[in-house]
Amino acid sequence: MSGKIDPMHQFTVEPLVPLHIGSYDISLTNSAAWMLATLAIIGVFMWGGMKRQVIPGRWQVAAEGVIGFIDDLVKVNIGPEGKKFTPFLFSLFTFILVANFLGLLPLAIVPGWHTFTSTSHFSITGLLAIMSFSLVLIIGFWRHGFHFFSLFVPAGTPWYMLPLIVPIEIVSFLVRPFSLALRLFVAMMSGHILMEVFGSFIANGFGSGSAVGFGVGIVSFIFVVGVGMLELLICALQAYVFALLTSLYLNDAINLH
Amino acid sequence: MDLQSAKMIGAGLAAIGTGAAAIGVGFVFGSFLQGALRNPAAADGQQGRLFLGFALAELLGLMAFTIALLILFVF
Numbered sequence: 001m002s003g004k005i006d007p008m009h010q011f012t013v014e015p016l017v018p019l020h021i022g023s024y025d026i027s028l029t030n031s032a033a034w035m036l037a038t039l040a041i042i043g044v045f046m047w048g049g050m051k052r053q054v055i056p057g058r059w060q061v062a063a064e065g066v067i068g069f070i071d072d073l074v075k076v077n078i079g080p081e082g083k084k085f086t087p088f089l090f091s092l093f094t095f096i097l098v099a100n101f102l103g104l105l106p107l108a109i110v111p112g113w114h115t116f117t118s119t120s121h122f123s124i125t126g127l128l129a130i131m132s133f134s135l136v137l138i139i140g141f142w143r144h145g146f147h148f149f150s151l152f153v154p155a156g157t158p159w160y161m162l163p164l165i166v167p168i169e170i171v172s173f174l175v176r177p178f179s180l181a182l183r184l185f186v187a188m189m190s191g192h193i194l195m196e197v198f199g200s201f202i203a204n205g206f207g208s209g210s211a212v213g214f215g216v217g218i219v220s221f222i223f224v225v226g227v228g229m230l231e232l233l234i235c236a237l238q239a240y241v242f243a244l245l246t247s248l249y250l251n252d253a254i255n256l257h
Numbered sequence: 258m259d260l261q262s263a264k265m266i267g268a269g270l271a272a273i274g275t276g277a278a279a280i281g282v283g284f285v286f287g288s289f290l291q292g293a294l295r296n297p298a299a300a301d302g303q304q305g306r307l308f309l310g311f312a313l314a315e316l317l318g319l320m321a322f323t324i325a326l327l328i329l330f331v332f
Binding site: 241 | 330
């Protein structure tokens with residue numbers, strides 16, 4: 001038995017509950033269902049962690065740990081004025097983190113089920129990036145007015161360098177939402193493709209029945225275990241990097257030099 | 258050479274970029290360790306910059322990967 005390897009199939013968006021209003025298709029897709037599951041998990045986690053006991057239990061310590069982590073990130077990167085953006089960064093971080101981890105669950109053991117990583121689609125990560133980018137724009141123009149454009153002129157630039165520096169800074173500013181979205185989306189997608197391809201090598205290798213196929217299966221299995229651990233690291237790291245970069249961009253908008 | 262094989266070769270060439278990004282990421286962490294082992298007390302405060310550098314270096318490799326995927330599946 002050697003099945004054809006189809007690594008892109010896992011990213012198909014399928015409607016679970018078909019729903020049409022007029023000519024619009026607003027079906028509940030598997031992507032939406034996994035995002036709802038993400039929200040539910042975050043909701044339960046926070047509901048259990050916000051009991052405000054004087055002597056915190058394990059659950060409350062876990063929730064306080066995550067909140068403290070984001071709080072430190074904001075304090076270090078934005079300063080005291082960034083305190084009111086902590087909830088936004090916390091929501092971004094936990095949503096991306098839980099969505100990434102949900103996509104790695106080995107649910108495919110149950111026949112007919114397979115996990116879906118909602119963050120492996122550019123439409124989702126793009127929306128998250130647009131949210132943080134537009135927040136940067138709104139905060140920047142609200143606090144500084146048109147003085148916000150001085151973001152494109154780094155402090156201490158000699159005047160004769162301006163024609164060169166300003167276009168570079170404008171391009172680097174406009175590229176920010178794309179780089180934010182692309183990083184998360186491609187990191188998630190490439191990891192899942194890698195695991196799918198080597199997972200298929202295991203199945204096809206053991207299924208072939210020959211000694212070479214058996215050897216390939218063993219090697220692929222060891223490799224997949226390593227890649228799986230790396231993926232867990234990447235999941236957490238990408239969520240952290242998204243929150244970190246958003247906080248740095250917010251810092252640009254709040255503490256204009 | 259027909260279009261299909263040209264596409265495959267192009268995708269393979271685009272994947273070289275991920276190796277270049279690996280060198281970049283290695284430089285970031287290697288340089289961080291060099292600095293951190295000389296002054297361990299100051300290392301913890303620089304972790305944000307470490308991950309910023311990692312993210313920026315990694316992005317370029319991911320872009321090369323995206324190009325390879327675009328060549329393979331879109332065009």
